[in-house]
Amino acid sequence: MLNISRKISDEGEGPLWDKFKSGDIEAYEFIYRSKVRDLFNYGMSISQDDAMVKDCIQELFLEIWKSRENLSATDNIKYYLFKALRYKLNHSKTLAQKTKPMDGQMAIYNKLISFPFEEEIIRKQQIVLNKRKIEQAIAKLTSRQREVITLSFYEGLSYDEIASLMSMRVDSVYTLVWKAISRLKTLV
């Protein structure tokens, strides 16, 4: 169910970023807490391994803290972090694939059924019903399609922003989203 619609451009984040760069731990915490959920959701569209996504996010935040004085200025923190996380994940993903090949679809399915105990009971019914549907849908999406849908539908990035984040042309992004939508269409 699509229920989230957020704007990427939290305008005028420049001062917050500057504060963080000057070593203000409260600004750092604010940035962490306000972006970590979106980063996690985005990361999961790339890797499907939630431990790895979390590790990469933690690493990323520790790195930006250590090198805060030398970071470039930005007034769109979310975009900045998305770009950095994307690089990191794609890098770790290649490493992980070299060592142990992972079944992406299986990982997604595992994630869906490993909710905390109370929620698991409530969700079980729904999961059984939707399981096949989701498996089928995901099987039909490529990882880039999944990424582009997450960015566009859940994280509210504009097609221009997605293009620059994924280093693609805007019309290719549009085509990619279109293909993903068409594939999902047959399922519902």
Next chain:
Amino acid sequence: MSYSSYTASDLILNPEFRDWVANPNESSNSYWESWIRQNPEKIEEVKEAKKRLRDFPLEYNQLHDDEVDALWLALKQHANNDLMEKDTPTIPIGTTTNHSSDNDGDKQFWSNSRRWAAAVALLVGTLFGLAIFNMQEAGQAGDPAKVAMVDKINTRGQKSTIYLKDGSRVILNSNSKLTYPEKFAAGNRTVFLEGEAFFEVAKDPDNPFKVITGNLSTIALGTSFNINRQQDEIHVALATGKVLVLNNASEQESTSVLVPGEDLRYNKKSRKVTKGRFDPDLTLGWKEKTIVFKRANEQEVFNYLENWYDVDIDVKNKSSLAWDYSGEFENMDLNSVLLSIGFTMKFDYKLKGNEVKISYK
């Protein structure tokens, strides 16, 4: 634009359409309803697109609040270690050369004791905060004793910005104190203020944001406002949104609603409330590092400067002019400000450390 070939997929691709389905509001309703009137043959495509969006087969990957807290604490630990590493080597180099082994001990002790000092300060702050919290919130729902309170205290000459867990931002003026819970409990966003602060409250209609200043409580739902609590007066000025001000001075409880541009003054002695309009430059200038005087008298000007620059101003003789001073200083140092005011009000000054001596010509 022609929509003759527009399909459900095209609608789904349109971010405005998705936004309308997920979070409909008045303006998007009227836009899409008129779009459907203009393209009546597309009604089935719209229905289809809506249905497909509602049954969208991808999940939003949630992180639980507890997990975010745990992840943050782990990260903070690492970040703090990093800070410590950078901060500790402050032993003068001259002493290290002779007794290097002793000095390692010193360094260890020094860094340990500094850590202790920080821990004690935090504890005192917490206890004090708890006491206030218990006094004021006693008998209310929840278990406030469980909530750790944080005090942010600005001395003279100090200003700071505080980012609260709920996304709200507070700019705290000098000589002011904000007490807030480390973590807001559900349904309760309450902070305590002494002095002056500007609040930008994150929108959350289910959890009203409450600022308690003595007998006044200011309650907001996603809004920005300034509160100044001084010796004999509390002043609440609303910049955007809407706030409710509750006056719980014992006998009669009263409430007032403020709209942007309006303010409310509560006189502590007479316990009288007056509503009016405020001057934005005068009231909100401080948070832009701007000092604004409008028809101010001698005492108002010097008191303000004492607070702003953390100095003591000593006036040696009487002014021959009647003070009715107006002026604005954006991000200027004390010398320039004194020079400028002195030129108008005909005085010389001497600045030495934290002392300013004024002598009228």
